[in-house]
Amino acid sequence: MSGLMQEMTDKALALNIPMGVQIDLTYRCNERCVHCYLDHDNHGEMTTAEIKHLLNELAEAGVFILTFSGGEIFVRKDFFEILEYARRLTFCIKLKTNAILIGEREAARLRDLHVESIQISIYSHRPEIHDGITLVRGSLQRSLDAIRFLKSQGLRVIIANVLMVQNMQDYPMVRALAAELGVECTLDPTITPMMDGNRSILSLGVEPSSLREVFRDQTLVGNVDEFCAVPAAADEGTLESMPCSAGHTSCYVSPYGDVYPCVQFPLPTGNVRKQRFIDIWRHSDRMQEVRSIRVKDLTTCTQCTHVSNCTRCPGLAFMEGNMRGPSTQDCEKSFAKTGVPSANMLAKGRAAPNLVQIRPLPDLATASAYT
Amino acid sequence: MSKLYVARNPRVAARCLEGEMMLMSGRDSTLFTLNKTATILWQSADGTTPLDEIVARRICPEFDVEPGIALQDAENLARALAGHDIMQVSEQPIPPSAWPTGVSR
Numbered sequence: 001m002s003g004l005m006q007e008m009t010d011k012a013l014a015l016n017i018p019m020g021v022q023i024d025l026t027y028r029c030n031e032r033c034v035h036c037y038l039d040h041d042n043h044g045e046m047t048t049a050e051i052k053h054l055l056n057e058l059a060e061a062g063v064f065i066l067t068f069s070g071g072e073i074f075v076r077k078d079f080f081e082i083l084e085y086a087r088r089l090t091f092c093i094k095l096k097t098n099a100i101l102i103g104e105r106e107a108a109r110l111r112d113l114h115v116e117s118i119q120i121s122i123y124s125h126r127p128e129i130h131d132g133i134t135l136v137r138g139s140l141q142r143s144l145d146a147i148r149f150l151k152s153q154g155l156r157v158i159i160a161n162v163l164m165v166q167n168m169q170d171y172p173m174v175r176a177l178a179a180e181l182g183v184e185c186t187l188d189p190t191i192t193p194m195m196d197g198n199r200s201i202l203s204l205g206v207e208p209s210s211l212r213e214v215f216r217d218q219t220l221v222g223n224v225d226e227f228c229a230v231p232a233a234a235d236e237g238t239l240e241s242m243p244c245s246a247g248h249t250s251c252y253v254s255p256y257g258d259v260y261p262c263v264q265f266p267l268p269t270g271n272v273r274k275q276r277f278i279d280i281w282r283h284s285d286r287m288q289e290v291r292s293i294r295v296k297d298l299t300t301c302t303q304c305t306h307v308s309n310c311t312r313c314p315g316l317a318f319m320e321g322n323m324r325g326p327s328t329q330d331c332e333k334s335f336a337k338t339g340v341p342s343a344n345m346l347a348k349g350r351a352a353p354n355l356v357q358i359r360p361l362p363d364l365a366t367a368s369a370y371t
Numbered sequence: 372m373s374k375l376y377v378a379r380n381p382r383v384a385a386r387c388l389e390g391e392m393m394l395m396s397g398r399d400s401t402l403f404t405l406n407k408t409a410t411i412l413w414q415s416a417d418g419t420t421p422l423d424e425i426v427a428r429r430i431c432p433e434f435d436v437e438p439g440i441a442l443q444d445a446e447n448l449a450r451a452l453a454g455h456d457i458m459q460v461s462e463q464p465i466p467p468s469a470w471p472t473g474v475s476r
Contacts, residue, residue, distance in 0.1 A: 004402045008393050015389060064386040064393060092384030092395045114382040114397045156400065 012249050018281055019249040020065035021058055022263050026255050027071040031098050031134040035204045037192045045255040048078040052085050057277040059089040069096035087113050099146035100139055107149035117156040124170040125177045147181055157183040164204045192264055193319050211336040228337045231309035238308045239296035247290035261290045265315030300326050304343035306334040377449045378418030378465040383457050398456045412445055418465035
């Protein structure tokens with residue numbers, strides 16, 4: 001984050017203004033990604049009018065960065081009408097899409113509407129792997145065509161490469177592809193449990209040994225020794241800090257109008273069909289509870305070696321049963337980085353402490369059995 | 372002396388946080404913030420109201436500043452913002468039709 005953006009975010013925090021909001025316009029999708037956590041049926045999406053009303057409320061609340069995501073945003077017939085309306089309200093707009101419905105005409109319209117960036121999911125440079133994940137034949141080619149259309153319009157494109165067992169080995173080639181296309185590339189090894197709590201898709205996550213390799217890839221992390229170093233003990237500033245921006249300067253609205261602290265934090269705090277957005281943001285008891293939590297309040301994590309440098313996601317912790325508890329996926333990341341198990345892993349017996357075990361010497365009779 | 376007209380560039384994303392305008396350039400996503408005086412200029416830059424009128428009606432009553440100095444400062448600021456592709460400056464009114472398609476003011 002740039003210095004000025006940090007300054008404005010700090011100001012928004014002090015004024016209790018939601019700086020960034022993500023709206024999922026739909027959960028419907030034209031791909032069927034094997035790791036997707038969504039229920040794609042339409043259970044009553046917000047109408048065009050409801051979304052426009054919400055956008056007015058968000059602008060009034062001071063929201064600056066607005067992310068439209070899904071599902072697949074382009075399956076909504078009114079997508080461009082919504083986007084145009086949002087730009088009239090001078091939001092900074094970011095889009096997340098698989099892009100397979102973006103042709104030259106759509107790319108030109110996105111340019112005319114001055115979208116800040118378009119994030120597109122690419123899982124592999126190999127069609128058999130990418131299409132095997134999206135379960136749509138030809139989807140890689142269509143997404144890549146769209147990236148070229150968008151680039152030719154001068155738009156900023158970011159490839160999002162979610163790492164899973166199926167595509168783990170392909171990330172260097174995806175990065176090379178991004179460089180060739182002249183676009184940015186992000187890697188993310190996080191798999192989110194299904195919305196109904198089903199955690200079976202977590203088995204698609206990369207193996208700890210593979211994650212360890214990723215964290216030691218100099219082209220990704222720069223100075224490996226520094227990146228993988230065991231963090232310093234937490235100081236008072238760390239313990240008094242917020243676990244993340246969810247509910248503090250950002251939140252998420254589902255296609256049905258439910259407001260959550262984050263897309264990855266399924267704690268319902270209110271519904272914009274029944275309440276004003278600003279009332280939910282300011283007065284929801286649940287939002288206030290999320291907002292009240294400081295690092296020092298985290299059970300288990302405050303005792304952990306990694307607490308000062310952990311990527312702990314409060315939403316994933318919530319999905320494990322306790323928003324003040326650890327997020328095991330992030331514990332595993334910290335372990336893969338440093339080789340030091342987290343307090344949570346030790347408590348669960350998930351990893352042996354990284355210590356040399358001193359055992360009594362075998363007696364001679366036993367020892368001779370090995371000679 | 373010819374009139375000067377100023378208009379917000381519709382490519383810019385903008386939001387006001389407690390009187391301070393936050394802007395993101397549509398050209399390269401650079402972030403800018405404007406102080407309270409510059410924010411008034413930005414909000415008044417409709418493409419049809421001359422700059423001297425904006426200064427006389429909106430800026431001078433708000434701040435204790437001599438009109439000639441205020442106008443010069445406002446013109447310098449408008450030209451600086453135009454240099455960053457945030458504002459348009461013209462000696463002719465800037466009609467809405469001259470704005471990029473897809474977005475109205």
